[in-house]
Amino acid sequence: MTKSRVTVVDIARAAGVSKSTVSLVLQASPLVNEQTRARVNAAIRDLGYVYNRGAANLRQTASSKIVGIVVNDLTNSFFAELAVGMDIVMQSAGFVQFLANTGESLDRQREVIASMREHGISGLIISPARGTDASDFKPLIAAGVPVVIVVRNIAGAKVSSLLSDNYAGARAATEHLIALGHRRIAFLGGFSDTAVSADRIDGYRDALVAAGLSADAALVVNSAPSRAGGVAAIERAMLIADRPTAALCFNDAVAFGVCDGLRTRSLEPGRDFGVVGFDDVIEAQTAVPALTTVSVDPQGMGRRAAQMLLKQINSGRVEAEAQVASVRLVVRQSCGTGAGQWGGGASHDTVAKDTMGTDRRQHDRA
Amino acid sequence: MTKSRVTVVDIARAAGVSKSTVSLVLQASPLVNEQTRARVNAAIRDLGYVYNRGAANLRQTASSKIVGIVVNDLTNSFFAELAVGMDIVMQSAGFVQFLANTGESLDRQREVIASMREHGISGLIISPARGTDASDFKPLIAAGVPVVIVVRNIAGAKVSSLLSDNYAGARAATEHLIALGHRRIAFLGGFSDTAVSADRIDGYRDALVAAGLSADAALVVNSAPSRAGGVAAIERAMLIADRPTAALCFNDAVAFGVCDGLRTRSLEPGRDFGVVGFDDVIEAQTAVPALTTVSVDPQGMGRRAAQMLLKQINSGRVEAEAQVASVRLVVRQSCGTGAGQWGGGASHDTVAKDTMGTDRRQHDRA
């Protein structure tokens, strides 16, 4: 009942040519006569032929036109947007993508990468789970599969990476809060054992000391990098003896959670407490108050990562390249603009600072 | 330089057996001697062999262990969670998934499905883009590829579907608002030309007329089913002569937008205006005020859809089955619980009503 598939041979028979000719037509080769081409194409339509890429991929020259994408938490808008950005570029390049969510599980990550390799991915973009080791990429490198690490750095991994300028972003955001008059500024959310978190905390600390403020370790509160984590973090932050008056949050999800937590204590974010996020997910603009945040442009980052991977796939050379995406502070309403007690700010979506570290490149040999 | 791949023949040579034996080991066949198996496995490890599923899939008996997932808008938490639910089930079943985002584009949808077919998916789960026609699934059906339609119904499509009970959910939510004393209730967001929207509006209307209230067509405001759309919808709703005092929103994203829009007008959702969402995405619980919404459990729905598809793939029979997932109204804070002017409600995450239409099944012949 499930009829056996239609193959090039069937097409060849129907069009009265050889399978080789059909193959040439499929590849849009200029060698084939126009009438023959038309006849073959008609047969293809009539018989409902579907190209079997798996068969074609057997010959070791071909590219599978499949890439793998591995992320930690698709329910986080940041990763969802990142994935959408990649999807856009991959789709228009004629690639199709495996997408897997690890939920920070190293086991799942390992399994999923293995599975993708069996299916012959020609490249991989990964936001590695916490605890991923540089050696985990060895087999991929040995097999000549291009890899692009995004968002989180893995020290010592000899593969390409695209990271945002976390240090500069956090520093600019902290400086903004200081300029508004804040003296007790907390850093909320995230786990400080990750590279991303460490970089942001460094930027935050350096801004504080540069302004002659003390970097009180108690003001750094770890929590899950999620909305729920933000609620928990602000609760703990409010128990600190000398309360903070503002916070730089690990990401926008945490920032939204912090706003929620403030409201349950009848504090209005922006008026009674300054909140800055990180990422600039779409909701950041429409939320009330609109979130002041460090814009990372997740979708753009996804597109860029996809382009980096495609470049490597197409060039054939696997040449590690480290790119840093610049970020910019977008000032909105969540830190008290207008007539707040911390002085007047700009009015609407003002870009305060652009980190100029864009596109520093660093090449390793293949 | 990119060394040619390691194949079963290489393993065979290294282990001093034939390729057939290696194949048996790969399939964990009990026919092979323990010592031989050990020797082969050692060779597999030593040479860094990776199984080539593409080659195996050539023989028409095998299943590709790949499924396709097509959604409209991954940046919407509802779809992201849906995808995560599917991912969980597929991963543990040893499947790997193509994921593509259509952004409601029929062209992209067509291309992406074609591409997935060329790569030999053994099944497809799709939340069809607006305007998808039942005939679009003909080729898939003819080829014996199981399809599960989720979220949005396509009338006349002879494939399985998993939909939520939109009518019952909307009706229950509307009845809840009426019970709280509301008389002018709006329906905000979504496009009424989609089946989902139509069903929800039907439930909303029927609840109104059953309560002896007039169903004023002006109170139904279309908009994009997004946060931004919600902002736009509430703005238009506030221009209506006889203003509504509450709204049932097309989905949670719209509901959040409505809350945002209310706040910019200095109206506090829950106190000054009743808001009910639809979907129950994760943020619904942590948002302030916590959103009263119709819980669809998107992740659970994703899991269930994945199971439906796997069942069909494994059984071999392609038997269309229509399932309706029951929904329940989760009462939280966004419609004025406690001492609101519309009477006291329950306190915390109360389940008000469970639609009992679960798992009505309807079989078509294969």
Add this chain to the structure above:
DNA sequence: CAGGATTATTGGATCGTTCCAAATAAGTCA
């Protein structure tokens, strides 16, 4: 110990496509 059952192993042939070398057809030139 012949014959039968059991246990392990193994050559092809096969899946659907690509690609090379070679063949054929058609035209060109002297």
Add this chain to the structure above:
DNA sequence: TGACTTATTTGGAACGATCCAATAATCCTG
């Protein structure tokens, strides 16, 4: 007309794993 292009077309032989039928090795059992 024969040699020589140029334009089309075409049989195989891969690619890597599976699977069937057949073989080889071992163990019974009367």
